[in-house]
Amino acid sequence: MKSILSIQSHVVFGCAGNSAVVFPMRRMGMEVWPINTVQFSNHTQYQQGWQGMVMPVDHIKELVNGLADIDSLAHCDAVLSGYLGSAAQGDEVLYAVQQAKKHNPKAVYFCDPVMGHPEKGCIVVPEVMDFFKDAALHQADIIAPNLLELETLTDMVVTDINQVMLACSKLLKQGVKIVLVKHLSKAALSTDNFEMLLATAEGYFHISRPLYNFSRSPVGVGDLISAVMLANLLTGKSPVRAFELTNAAVDAVLQETYKQGEYELQLIASQQDFAQPLVRIAATKL
Secondary structure: OOEEEEEEEEEOOOOOEHHHHHHHHHHOOOEEEEEEEEEEOOOOOOOOOOOEEEOOOOHHHHHHHHHHHOOHHHHOOEEEEOOOOOHHHHHHHHHHHHHHHHHOOOOEEEEOOOOEEOOOEEOOOHHHHHHHHHOHHHOOOEEOOOHHHHHHHHOOOOOOHHHHHHHHHHHHHOOOOEEEEOOOHHHOOOOOEEEEEEEEOOEEEEEEEEOOOOOOOOOOHHHHHHHHHHHHHHOOOOHHHHHHHHHHHHHHHHHHHHHOOOOOOOOOOOOHHHHOOOOOOOOEEO
């Protein structure tokens, strides 16, 4: 059994950050150790607002040290990081990565550089954006930006698929082994589908899934994509096969969420699709 240390946000109600990823990864056979960067009543896209707090400085580091004290980090196969409540937490995430790799040199770091959404704009302070660009990027084995985040990480304006590949190439040359662009947005080949791109040393791979006409787009989809992709990789799937399985599983969740007319992702109702997704759409090499 593989173990994942997941460091990201937590909401009491609904699905975002660890609240969107812990159950799916466990359903896929992973042992998951969640550390929360923030604890909110609900995600921040509710018009009524939210309550809660950013976890205090050194909170993450103390928990990681506690894990080291009981020798559990020797069994940590991956660190997954997502939403950060402050730039200081970024340094603590990298401390966690360093400790995990110290105790298990085969451990990988999957960085989800949460800065914002192409249609919603940035949702973190500039210092967090700087952390991802100047520090996390150089430690990450796998990185999963959306289009806006890809532009920020590479100092590029990306408007078409060729520019997406060029930006990904730039990240691969900096040492990242896998780049998963979770939302091609304005650079997509078609406006009729939701599209993603995978970049590895073996090439560039494109995949799509249907768009559903939500009255309010669910939050946490990007978190879910990263988590399911990581879990698939840890089960030994090739990057391309993991990409296809992830796309299928996330599509099943969104289809079920849309069918039920819900705003929050319907993870429980879709749980079988994490364990045994039905791949209807194959990735295409560009």
